Amino acid sequence: MDKEVEVLNHLWTDIYYQLRYNHQEKITHQGIRILQVIEKEDEVGIKEIANVIQVSHNTASEHIKRLLGKKYVFKTRSSKDERKVILRLSEIGSDVLHRHSNLDEEKLKEILFEQMSDEERKLILEAFTLLWERAKDVRNS
Amino acid sequence: MDKEVEVLNHLWTDIYYQLRYNHQEKITHQGIRILQVIEKEDEVGIKEIANVIQVSHNTASEHIKRLLGKKYVFKTRSSKDERKVILRLSEIGSDVLHRHSNLDEEKLKEILFEQMSDEERKLILEAFTLLWERAKDVRNS
DNA sequence: AAGATTATATCTTATACTACGATACAAATT
DNA sequence: AATTTGTATCGTAGTATAAGATATAATCTT
Incomplete structure (x- = not known):
């Protein structure tokens, strides 16, 4: 059981290592995490x-200020509560996050x-959809 | 075709967003990338x-100095070429990277x-292994 | 063996990021 | 009217990022 989990993790990280984008613009760790949450x-x-x-709310505010400066995000105000941001x-922010x-x-695509038959491609899509379904409501300890 | 790629990416990022570790210690973006390469x-x-x-070799050297300080990595020297590091x-570095x-x-595990039958679990493992196989030698443009 | 090259390390300098306490303010709630 | 809530800004401080200049030891070239 542990073994299978370990294998899956190994496959997961290897696949990401091979298939991720190469060119990555400068962005900080916190920046990425924030963009992810917003998305x-x-x-x-x-x-x-x-x-x-x-982090504290003031630190979070500073992070957002920087991301605003880089045009990665933009602010609107809630119509229900005008204090709430x-x-x-932005499109740029979305691109950066995706890369x-x-x-x-x-x-x-390649x-x-x-490199895959229709059968194989279908297998991949099916498996990911299944994992996605089950992942949706895993308890968040 | 573009659509299918987009769907797969959406599944990929959603799954990671749901299933990744929550507690993440402080580490910089460059730090993670370096640990990944070493692994x-x-x-x-x-x-x-x-x-x-x-980055320049001197900047890389500084990064390594910091990672050494945190005991995430350690150095050995090549026996063939004593200049080469x-x-x-380290175990700590490996843990941090994994998280x-x-x-x-x-x-x-859950x-x-x-939440899965033996059949379903087999499907997941099969699909990931297949994708991993094909990802191994994709051209790196 | 002398000179060039290679791999790394260190020092300096500059800028950006990270973080938080203190303070402020406007909108919403009581 | 007073309090709470959500956000913003200022001051301060430590760390990270990056590169040029310089140094050093091991290796390769001639």
Whole structure:
């Protein structure tokens, strides 16, 4: 059981190491984590950021200031509560995030459509969908 | 075709977002990249590091100095060429890297062994192995 | 063996990132 | 009107990032 988990992790990291984008612009660790949260959650404000990356609200505010300066994110305000900021990714921010967390589209295309049969491609998609389904509501300890 | 690639990337990033480790110690972006290279390649020295993360050799040397200070890596020297440093991950470094790139073992166990049938688990392993096989020798543009 | 090359290390300098306490302020709640 | 909430800014401080200049030891070249 531990063995199988270990194998899967090895496959996971190897695949990412091989298929990720090579060219990566300068961005900090905290920057990426923040962009990820904004992309994956909705209605994210300063407080949520501070919570997720475990820093004080003022530090979170500073991080957002830098990301704003780089045009990676932009702010809107909640219509319900005018104090509350709602952060969204700009197109640039979205691109930067993808180049740091997605698999390289060119490489994926080559693998899926040049090196695989329709059967094999279907297997991959099925397996990922299944894992995604089960991952959605795993308890978050 | 583009659509399928996009879907797969979406699944990939969602799965990672859900299943990664929550507790992450302080480490910089460059730090992680360097640990990854040391883990995935062999006989890595200062020059290779500089090359992969695209900085000058002196900057790479400084990075390694910091990682040494944190006991994430240790140095040996090549027996063939005594000038050449060979970097290896310490146990601590290996742990830190895993908490930043692997899927959370506890979550994986729960999903694979509590929420899946033997059939389903087999499907996942098969698909990942297939993708891994094909990813190994994709051209690195 | 002398000179050139290679691999790394160190020093200096400059800028950016990270983090937090203190303070401020406007919107919302009581 | 007073309090709470969500965010922003200022001051301060430590660390990270990066590269040029310089140094050193091992290896290769001639």
